[in-house]
Amino acid sequence: MVHETERLLVRRKDTESEGVVSLLLEHPQGRSLASWAPGAHIDVVLPSGKVRQYSLCGDPEDTTAYRIAVLDEADGRGGSREIHDVIREGDPLSIQGPRNHFALDAASHYVLIAGGIGITPILAMARQLATEGASWRLYYGGRSKPTMAFLDELSQLGGAVTIVPQDECGHIDLEVAMTDVPTGAAVYCCGPESLITAVRDTCVRLIGSEAMHFERFAASSAVDAAPVGDTGVDHPSEFEVELRQTGCTLTVPADRSLLEVVLEANPDILYSCEDGFCGSCETRVLDGVPEHQDSILSAAEKEKGETMLICVGRSRTERLVLDA
Numbered sequence: 001m002v003h004e005t006e007r008l009l010v011r012r013k014d015t016e017s018e019g020v021v022s023l024l025l026e027h028p029q030g031r032s033l034a035s036w037a038p039g040a041h042i043d044v045v046l047p048s049g050k051v052r053q054y055s056l057c058g059d060p061e062d063t064t065a066y067r068i069a070v071l072d073e074a075d076g077r078g079g080s081r082e083i084h085d086v087i088r089e090g091d092p093l094s095i096q097g098p099r100n101h102f103a104l105d106a107a108s109h110y111v112l113i114a115g116g117i118g119i120t121p122i123l124a125m126a127r128q129l130a131t132e133g134a135s136w137r138l139y140y141g142g143r144s145k146p147t148m149a150f151l152d153e154l155s156q157l158g159g160a161v162t163i164v165p166q167d168e169c170g171h172i173d174l175e176v177a178m179t180d181v182p183t184g185a186a187v188y189c190c191g192p193e194s195l196i197t198a199v200r201d202t203c204v205r206l207i208g209s210e211a212m213h214f215e216r217f218a219a220s221s222a223v224d225a226a227p228v229g230d231t232g233v234d235h236p237s238e239f240e241v242e243l244r245q246t247g248c249t250l251t252v253p254a255d256r257s258l259l260e261v262v263l264e265a266n267p268d269i270l271y272s273c274e275d276g277f278c279g280s281c282e283t284r285v286l287d288g289v290p291e292h293q294d295s296i297l298s299a300a301e302k303e304k305g306e307t308m309l310i311c312v313g314r315s316r317t318e319r320l321v322l323d324a
């Protein structure tokens with residue numbers, strides 16, 4: 001696997017807005033935590049065994065703690081409810097990561113757009129850009145101000161932040177947000193699928209598709225999940241996988257996922273969405289050519305083939321060797 005599991009403690013649990021709590025996680029012996037950059041997230045292993053991904057929204061300079069924020073989703077899969085109802089200050093929580101598939105690239109100007117709890121990675125980005133004196137604007141939409149987390153922290157970042165509570169102002173004006181931006185600008189968006197789609201459409205029209213960067217909370221269209229680099233070459237539907245760490249070789253039949261087969265030999269492998277969008281099951285590829293089906297890795301990362309998401313990925317070669 002790409003990351004080791006680490007056991008941390010909940011130092012603080014705070015209410016950030018209606019329906020949103022934050023957790024501050026620290027090492028039990030006060031050791032420094034692995035460094036991270038805005039856009040990074042961690043996998044949290046809940047007491048029930050569920051694994052969920054949360055963006056880091058604290059200060060990357062503070063190596064004593066990670067902060068995450070969690071929306072209580074009544075219609076969710078139970079992870080957020082568990083954090084709200086069960087997790088207390090002083091409880092242990094296992095994590096993996098941080099990992100970052102949403103990092104800030106160099107740009108002449110940044111348009112940051114957040115919807116609801118999507119503010120978590122965007123908040124860390126805004127803080128960094130403000131500190132660096134970069135050119136940036138942030139548009140943050142939510143149902144109403146009482147439901148929008150971190151408004152106080154954002155108010156300290158100055159006039160580059162536009163708060164758009166839907167009950168007062170309607171939706172974020174994406175035309176305004178992306179009109180007259182300098183050449184070389186980048187757009188970073190995190191929020192619900194409807195917002196990402198609208199931002200992407202506007203970005204493609206006004207700036208260009210290469211400017212768009214986004215992080216979603218759920219699996220999306222088949223277009224995003226399509227394999228990259230498919231040349232039409234016939235590749236085996238059944239293949240062998242060697243798990244180098246576990247020390248065994250298994251056959252993955254055409255009707256079973258690679259993750260299912262791997263779990264039989266190594267039940268400790270982390271996974272969550274089983275749909276190629278959360279990143280939990282990212283695994284290093286030591287040999288062979290993976291066939292990617294996820295919406296996490298960039299085109300360049302898929303081309304390199306150094307890691308793969310084994311819940312949806314398969315093999316383009318007869319044999320695959322994984323660091324698992």
Ligand code: FES
Nearest residue numbers: 272274279281311
């Ligand atoms: S389990 Fe979520 S990407 Fe594989």
